[in-house]
Amino acid sequence: MKTLRTSPLGMMLSLAIVAGTWVIPTLSFASEPGPNDYFHTGAGARYLVRAQTALDIEPQRDGITVLLGSGGNITVLSGPDGKFLVDAGISPSRAKLQVAFNQLGATSVKYVVNTHWHWDHTDGNAWLHAAGATIVAQRNTYKHLTQTTHVNEWNWTFSPVPVDARPTLLVDDEKTFDFDGTRIEVENLGAGHTDGDLWVYFVKADTLVLGDTFWNGHFPYIDNEDGGNIDSAIQWANSAIERTTDKTIVVPGHGPVGNRADLIAFRDMLVGVSDNVRALKQQGKSLDEIIAAKPAAAFDARWGGFVIGQDHFVKLVYAGL
Numbered sequence: 001m002k003t004l005r006t007s008p009l010g011m012m013l014s015l016a017i018v019a020g021t022w023v024i025p026t027l028s029f030a031s032e033p034g035p036n037d038y039f040h041t042g043a044g045a046r047y048l049v050r051a052q053t054a055l056d057i058e059p060q061r062d063g064i065t066v067l068l069g070s071g072g073n074i075t076v077l078s079g080p081d082g083k084f085l086v087d088a089g090i091s092p093s094r095a096k097l098q099v100a101f102n103q104l105g106a107t108s109v110k111y112v113v114n115t116h117w118h119w120d121h122t123d124g125n126a127w128l129h130a131a132g133a134t135i136v137a138q139r140n141t142y143k144h145l146t147q148t149t150h151v152n153e154w155n156w157t158f159s160p161v162p163v164d165a166r167p168t169l170l171v172d173d174e175k176t177f178d179f180d181g182t183r184i185e186v187e188n189l190g191a192g193h194t195d196g197d198l199w200v201y202f203v204k205a206d207t208l209v210l211g212d213t214f215w216n217g218h219f220p221y222i223d224n225e226d227g228g229n230i231d232s233a234i235q236w237a238n239s240a241i242e243r244t245t246d247k248t249i250v251v252p253g254h255g256p257v258g259n260r261a262d263l264i265a266f267r268d269m270l271v272g273v274s275d276n277v278r279a280l281k282q283q284g285k286s287l288d289e290i291i292a293a294k295p296a297a298a299f300d301a302r303w304g305g306f307v308i309g310q311d312h313f314v315k316l317v318y319a320g321l
C-alpha cells in the first residue's frame with residue numbers, strides 16, 4: 001500500500017492507492033494548505049473529483065463512442081471483433097466504464113492505445129489488461145511507464161506501473177489495424193505534447209483521435225520535461241489540420257468532441273501565444289517579466305477556463321522556446 005502523505009493539520013484531498021486501485025479522495029476543510037502537487041492541487045485532483053460523477057457518453061458514427069469524465073477522453077470503437085479503445089482513463093471510473101462498455105455491446109475490449117504516458121490516459125491499463133486487452137503505445141510511452149519519472153511541473157514522482165499495466169505492443173512510427181470492418185491508422189509524428197504521442201485515425205468513421213496534442217477550448221499542458229514543446233505541438237496541430245476535412249470528427253484529449261474548425265482555432269491560439277512570448281523573450285525579458293506582460297490575455301476568455309490558466313500556459317510555452 002502506498003499512501004500519499006498530507007499535512008497533519010489538514011488537507012484538501014486525501015487519497016491512497018491500495019493494490020493499484022485508487023481510493024476516491026475525501027474532501028476536508030483545510031486549516032492550512034495541503035501539498036501543492038498533481039494529486040492535491042493539480043490536474044490529477046481535478047480528474048479524481050470529476051470521476052466521482054457520471055460519465056458523459058457521446059455516440060458519434062460507425063460504431064464510435066466518446067466517453068468523457070475519466071481523466072482524458074476515451075474513444076471506443078465497438079463492433080463484431082470487440083472493442084478498440086483510445087486511452088484508458090483512470091481506475092476509479094472502472095465500474096462506470098464497464099457499465100458503459102456493456103451498453104455498447106457484449107464484446108470485450110481487445111485493444112487499448114495509449115496516446116501518451118500521462119496518468120489520466122493510462123491509469124486504467126491494469127484493469128483493462130486484466131479484462132483481456134492488449135495495451136498499445138509508442139516506444140517512449142513504454143519507457144516512461146516502466147521507469148520512475150519525476151515531473152517538476154507537477155511536483156510529483158510517478159513510479160513504474162505494474163508489469164500487467166505495461167504496453168506490450170509497441171509502435172515506433174506507425175501501425176495499422178484491420179478491426180471491426182475498418183482500417184485503423186496509428187501514427188507518431190515525432191515529439192508533440194510529449195516524446196511518445198500517438199494519434200489514431202478510424203478510416204470508415206473518418207474520426208481522428210488526437211490525445212493531448214489537441215485540447216478543445218482549453219490551453220493545453222505541454223510536457224517539456226518529457227520531450228514535448230510548443231513548436232512540436234504546433235506541428236502536430238498543423239499535420240492534423242492537413243489530414244482532416246470539414247467532415248472529420250476530431251477527438252481531443254480534453255474538452256468536447258470537435259471538428260477541423262476547432263482544431264484550426266486551437267492551432268491559431270498556439271501560434272498567437274507562441275509569437276507573443278517569443279517576441280518578449282527576444283527583447284531579453286525574464287520569465288517573470290513575460291508573465292507580467294500577459295501575452296496570452298487575448299486568448300484567456302476562450303481558452304483559460306480549465307486546468308491550465310494563462311500564466312501557467314505562458315510558462316509552458318516559454319520553457320519550450
Ligand SMILES: [Zn+2]
Pocket residue numbers: 116118193212221
Ligand atoms: Zn497529457
